[in-house]
Amino acid sequence: xxxxxxxxxxxxxxxxxxxxxxxxxxxxxxxxxxxxxxxxxxxxxxxxxxxxxxxxxxxxxxxxxxxxxxxxxxxxxxxxxxxxxxxxxxxxxxxxxxxxxxxxxxxxxxxxxxxxxxxxxxxxxxxxxxxxxxxxxxxxxxxxxxxxxxxxxxxxxxxxxxxxxxxxxxxxxxxxxxxxxxxxxxxxxxxxxxxxxxxxxxxxxxxxxx
Amino acid sequence: xxxxxxxxxxxxxxxxxxxxxxxxxxxxxxxxxxxxxxxxxxxxxxxxxxxxxxxxxxxxxxxxxxxxxxxxxxxxxxxxxxxxxxxxxxxxxxxxxxxxxxxxxxxxxxxxxxxxxxxxxxxxxxxxxxxxxxxxxxxxxxxxxxxxxxxxxxxxxxxxxxxxxxxxxxxxxxxxxxxxxxxxxxxxxxxxxxxxxxxxxxxxxxxxxx
Numbered sequence: 001x002x003x004x005x006x007x008x009x010x011x012x013x014x015x016x017x018x019x020x021x022x023x024x025x026x027x028x029x030x031x032x033x034x035x036x037x038x039x040x041x042x043x044x045x046x047x048x049x050x051x052x053x054x055x056x057x058x059x060x061x062x063x064x065x066x067x068x069x070x071x072x073x074x075x076x077x078x079x080x081x082x083x084x085x086x087x088x089x090x091x092x093x094x095x096x097x098x099x100x101x102x103x104x105x106x107x108x109x110x111x112x113x114x115x116x117x118x119x120x121x122x123x124x125x126x127x128x129x130x131x132x133x134x135x136x137x138x139x140x141x142x143x144x145x146x147x148x149x150x151x152x153x154x155x156x157x158x159x160x161x162x163x164x165x166x167x168x169x170x171x172x173x174x175x176x177x178x179x180x181x182x183x184x185x186x187x188x189x190x191x192x193x194x195x196x197x198x199x200x201x202x203x204x205x206x207x208x209x210x
Numbered sequence: 211x212x213x214x215x216x217x218x219x220x221x222x223x224x225x226x227x228x229x230x231x232x233x234x235x236x237x238x239x240x241x242x243x244x245x246x247x248x249x250x251x252x253x254x255x256x257x258x259x260x261x262x263x264x265x266x267x268x269x270x271x272x273x274x275x276x277x278x279x280x281x282x283x284x285x286x287x288x289x290x291x292x293x294x295x296x297x298x299x300x301x302x303x304x305x306x307x308x309x310x311x312x313x314x315x316x317x318x319x320x321x322x323x324x325x326x327x328x329x330x331x332x333x334x335x336x337x338x339x340x341x342x343x344x345x346x347x348x349x350x351x352x353x354x355x356x357x358x359x360x361x362x363x364x365x366x367x368x369x370x371x372x373x374x375x376x377x378x379x380x381x382x383x384x385x386x387x388x389x390x391x392x393x394x395x396x397x398x399x400x401x402x403x404x405x406x407x408x409x410x411x412x413x414x415x416x417x418x419x420x
């Protein structure tokens with residue numbers, strides 16, 4: 001393995017994941033992963049630019065940053081790239097009015113979005129919100145559209161909480177894709193557009209990022 | 211289109227679907243589809259053998275037959291091929307102990323099955339039972355197995371109730387397949403084994419059935 005100095009030659013910026021990298025969610029908010037608070041602090045003291053790029057879609061950016069700060073991380077809202085704000089941009093650009101199947105914690109990110117008479121569906125990691133009734137409602141909205149459009153904030157299979165593995169949004173995206181015979185548009189990782197927007201916000205090119 | 215006499219030449223038995231063919235489910239049990247009660251009666255008066263082959267997995271056969279009789283159909287429990295009894299046979303043959311994610315109405319079909327210390331998962335059209343918590347439990351059971359085995363009683367996308375379209379088991383099968391990176395074994399239509407067992411029970415060959 002190359003030495004760090006060599007590996008970081010030409011690197012100007014670092015994108016950091018949050019859930020499962022900086023902290024594990026769970027009861028009482030979760031717990032920082034050993035060494036991660038200090039690692040972020042060291043990166044910030046270095047010459048490297050740092051940006052946080054997350055698929056977290058249960059919380060608004062404000063709530064997520066509040067939690068991270070409470071866990072000891074040096075992070076501000078403006079340093080975080082997250083799927084819900086990216087989805088809002090797309091909805092506005094395309095004149096789409098979503099039916100939202102999202103966690104209550106992230107709903108405030110959509111406050112400026114018209115959700116009347118929906119012509120698309122947005123799903124995110126809704127946790128307990130993925131009830132049969134809510135899934136069936138999203139399904140019915142899609143089936144009533146001539147051209148059903150489904151956005152999924154990420155497509156993760158599952159994530160780890162301190163209490164165990166938890167189903168993420170991906171399985172529910174697959175469920176609606178199969179039910180309606182459609183393909184979802186993923187907003188968030190691993191979508192290249194999402195990474196690009198994070199790099200732009202950091203002000204570095206892809207080949208300069210780690 | 212060929213005349214009925216010609217089309218039925220060589221046919222000795224008829225397999226009839228139930229949900230969406232004989233009746234539409236819904237509030238108060240559902241409603242017979244126009245003409246279906248008389249169609250069944252005419253088939254039974256004919257020289258043809260008749261068997262009912264359903265993917266219904268919200269109700270036990272006893273309850274399903276009770277409902278059909280109440281709607282006016284001439285049908286008995288022994289004339290119905292359904293996925294839950296077929297699944298029980300497979301579980302016994304392979305020494306499998308299922309974690310059940312099924313509707314309460316069909317649970318009695320599994321009364322003779324050992325469900326302690328599960329080494330596989332069986333899902334069926336659980337309706338409201340497809341809560342996040344129940345799906346996550348099924349997911350966790352599968353992830354703890356060295357060789358995860360998932361049975362799905364049918365793989366329908368959705369079905370029609372008098373109140374509208376409802377998600378069937380198929381989307382939830384896809385969700386667990388994606389979450390665990392596995393492929394489910396489908397018990398019920400369109401599995402060829404399922405049709406074969408229905409034909410055997412009727413005592414006719416595939417080429418003699420309609």
